[in-house]
Amino acid sequence: MKNFHDDLHPEIRDAVRALCAEFPDEYHRRIDEQRAYPEEFVAALTKAGWMAALIPQEYGGSGLGLVEASIIMEEINRSGGNSGACHGQMYNMGTLLRHGSPEQKERYLPAIAAGELRLQSMGVTEPSTGTDTTKIKTTAVRQGDRYVINGQKVWISRIQHSDLMILLARTTPLAEVQRKSEGMSIFLVDLREATGKGMEVRPIANMVNHETNELFFENLEIPAENLIGAEGRGFKYILDGLNAERALIAAECIGDGYWFIERATRYASERRVFDRPIGQNQGVQFPIAQSHIEVEAANLMRYRACELFDAGKPCGAEANMAKYLAAKASWEAGEACLQTHGGFGFACEYDIERKFRETRLYQVAPISTNLILSFVAEHVLGLPRSF
Ligand SMILES: Cc1cc2nc3c(=O)[nH]c(=O)nc-3n(C[C@H](O)[C@H](O)[C@H](O)COP(=O)(O)OP(=O)(O)OC[C@H]3O[C@@H](n4cnc5c(N)ncnc54)[C@H](O)[C@@H]3O)c2cc1C
Numbered sequence: 001m002k003n004f005h006d007d008l009h010p011e012i013r014d015a016v017r018a019l020c021a022e023f024p025d026e027y028h029r030r031i032d033e034q035r036a037y038p039e040e041f042v043a044a045l046t047k048a049g050w051m052a053a054l055i056p057q058e059y060g061g062s063g064l065g066l067v068e069a070s071i072i073m074e075e076i077n078r079s080g081g082n083s084g085a086c087h088g089q090m091y092n093m094g095t096l097l098r099h100g101s102p103e104q105k106e107r108y109l110p111a112i113a114a115g116e117l118r119l120q121s122m123g124v125t126e127p128s129t130g131t132d133t134t135k136i137k138t139t140a141v142r143q144g145d146r147y148v149i150n151g152q153k154v155w156i157s158r159i160q161h162s163d164l165m166i167l168l169a170r171t172t173p174l175a176e177v178q179r180k181s182e183g184m185s186i187f188l189v190d191l192r193e194a195t196g197k198g199m200e201v202r203p204i205a206n207m208v209n210h211e212t213n214e215l216f217f218e219n220l221e222i223p224a225e226n227l228i229g230a231e232g233r234g235f236k237y238i239l240d241g242l243n244a245e246r247a248l249i250a251a252e253c254i255g256d257g258y259w260f261i262e263r264a265t266r267y268a269s270e271r272r273v274f275d276r277p278i279g280q281n282q283g284v285q286f287p288i289a290q291s292h293i294e295v296e297a298a299n300l301m302r303y304r305a306c307e308l309f310d311a312g313k314p315c316g317a318e319a320n321m322a323k324y325l326a327a328k329a330s331w332e333a334g335e336a337c338l339q340t341h342g343g344f345g346f347a348c349e350y351d352i353e354r355k356f357r358e359t360r361l362y363q364v365a366p367i368s369t370n371l372i373l374s375f376v377a378e379h380v381l382g383l384p385r386s387f
Contacts, residue, residue, distance in 0.1 A: 001262050004296055005303060012071050019048055020079030025351050028081055032209045032354050037161050042086045043115075045076075051086060052113040054093045059105060060113035065310035066244055070251035070302065077255030080351060082358050084210050087252065088120040088158050091245040092166055095122075095186065099229035099237045104188065108164070120162035121191070123215060124238060127154040131371055132387070133168075134180040134235065138217060140169035140187065142224065142231075147171075147187065149198070149220040155365070157212040159201055165189045168238055171231050186234035188226045208357050242367070243309055243319035249362055250302040250319075253326035256359040257295035260333035263352065264288045264340040284340055291333035298325035317380045324372045327362040334359050 006013065023041045031038045045051050053069045055061020069090050073083045089112070096108065096119065111117040129135040138151025149169055159165065165188075172183030195201055198220030201213050229237055265288060268279030278284045301322040308315035334356040338345040345352045363369045377383040 001258070001265065003258060003299070005299060008303075009068055009071050012068055013075055015048070016050065016072050016075040017079060019044055019050075020076060020081060023079075023081060025080050029348060029351055029354065033348070035205075035209050037211055038081070038085050039161075041081065042161070045072075045086060046115040046118075049113075051089050051115070054090060054097070055109050055113045056097070059109035061109070065306070066247055067303065067306040067310055070248050070306050073248050074251040074255040077252045078258050079255075080259060080355070082209075083248075083252045083255075084208070084358065084361070085158070085161075086120065087248055088122060088162070089118065090248055091241055092119045092122050094244050095166055095237055095241045096188070096228065098240060099186075100188075101228075103225075104228065108188070117164060118162045119164040119166075120158035121156060121165035122238075123153045123156045123165050123167040123189075125153060125155045127152060127214075131368065134184070135174065136168065136170055136184065138167075138169045139173075140171050140185060140222075142171070145224050146221045147224055147227065149187075149217045149222065151217050153215040153217075155204065155212050156215050157210060159191060159195075159213045159215070160203070160211055163191055165191055166228070166238075168234055171234075177232075181235045183232050184234040185231045186228045186237055187222055188228060189220075189222055190226075194220055194222070208361055209354075210361065243305070243315050245366055246319040246323040247302060247305040247309060247315070249366065250298065250305065250322040250326035253323075253330035253359060253362050254295060254299050254302055256355060257291065257298070257326070257330040257333040259355060260330070260337035260352075260359075261288060261292050261295065263350075264291075264333075264337040267344075268340050278340070287332075287336035288340065291329065291336045294325070294329040295333055298322065298329040301325050317376065320367075320372045320375050323362070323367070324369060324376075327359075327369070330359045331363060 049062055050072050052061035053064045053072055057063040073087055076083045112119055124133060126136050140147040140149050167187045167189045168184055170183055171185040177183035198218055200216040203213050268284050269277050271278045301318060305315050305318035305322040308318055338352055338356055341350060341352055344350055374386055378385055
């Protein structure tokens with residue numbers, strides 16, 4: 001099946017598709033069943049340089065833009081894989097690139113580009129504050145040449161498969177700042193040094209095979225030089241990176257959407273009931289056609305967001321709308337695909353139930369649908385602020 005944008009960067013698509021073809025459905029299914037991490041798959045992506053796509057060439061990366069990075073993520077999901085195992089490196093990179101000091105970039109980026117270090121984790125969410133990020137309770141207190149971290153995080157992904165994490169913590173109490181978005185800072189935490197020495201990791205069993213954890217900090221000491229950018233500006237830095245994250249997640253959903261539509265179309269053409277292919281019934285055809293229309297439409301917004309981002313232009317509205325449309329379209333495509341397969345959609349060997357669970361996540365994380373609607377209502381339409 002050929003889609004609107006398949007002619008864009010065919011060299012990247014073909015190369016990523018060829019790599020993904022070495023990891024067929026059976027591989028991803030086994031990893032899901034074992035609740036394991038796709039080590040070999042991520043290692044192959046890293047070795048081929050795809051995980052360093054956004055790192056500038058001077059640091060050993062390929063210096064590509066968000067359009068290209070999003071195509072890599074799309075193709076992984078379109079092949080039947082799940083970018084959730086490794087997409088953190090794509091969007092965490094931007095935070096280090098934009099706000100890190102020359103010394104930090106020199107120290108970490110070449111090693112990340114070479115695949116010696118992984119920057120896959122970002123610790124923002126907390127159990128008692130949820131989406132209301134400015135109320136986070138994790139604190140970082142400067143003591144000489146160190147910061148001492150205390151607090152708790154939840155849903156922090158890929159900790160067990162990353163060497164580094166970007167951590168958001170309060171450096172000035174909420175009561176002492178003029179604006180609630182001030183007084184938070186971001187730090188690069190070396191997970192190899194922190195785990196068991198002030199940071200405890202408790203895995204969270206969840207619906208998807210997504211390695212995610214609770215983190216507990218008790219007097220974790222990190223060198224003051226690991227502060228990224230200026231103290232107190234961390235929330236703004238994190239927000240800067242979110243548009244890239246939203247556009248990349250949109251691309252993953254587009255990949256899922258095409259996967260569902262392709263599977264549904266094939267099965268509807270092959271499966272015969274009442275002496276004819278089920279796809280001859282319009283009741284079966286129409287949900288698949290509808291999903292195709294919606295995925296293609298969402299894809300236009302995804303490219304619009306990526307292109308604006310790469311041009312250095314504001315893209316908050318487009319990135320949020322792309323994520324909203326794509327997550328909705330992929331979920332509806334999953335629903336159409338499952339329904340088309342009847343009982344067989346529930347059999348693990350068809351992979352549909354796995355992809356169905358995987359794509360559902362994106363209406364909640366990294367930002368929930370309601371929060372996108374709230375952003376558009378307030379910042380695009382100028383409706384009164386709700387919170
Ligand atoms: C598998 C997984 C992986 C994750 N990985 C990471 C990670 O690596 N790093 C990280 O920092 N976080 C991570 N998260 C956290 C994720 O970003 C949050 O779950 C998400 O932002 C929603 O926050 P919450 O779960 O606290 O929901 P809550 O904030 O408690 O919200 C619950 C529901 O209420 C709705 N709601 C809340 N307030 C309003 C309002 N004012 N108006 C309308 N609706 C509202 C929300 O939309 C949501 O549907 C992950 C989550 C999951 C499930």
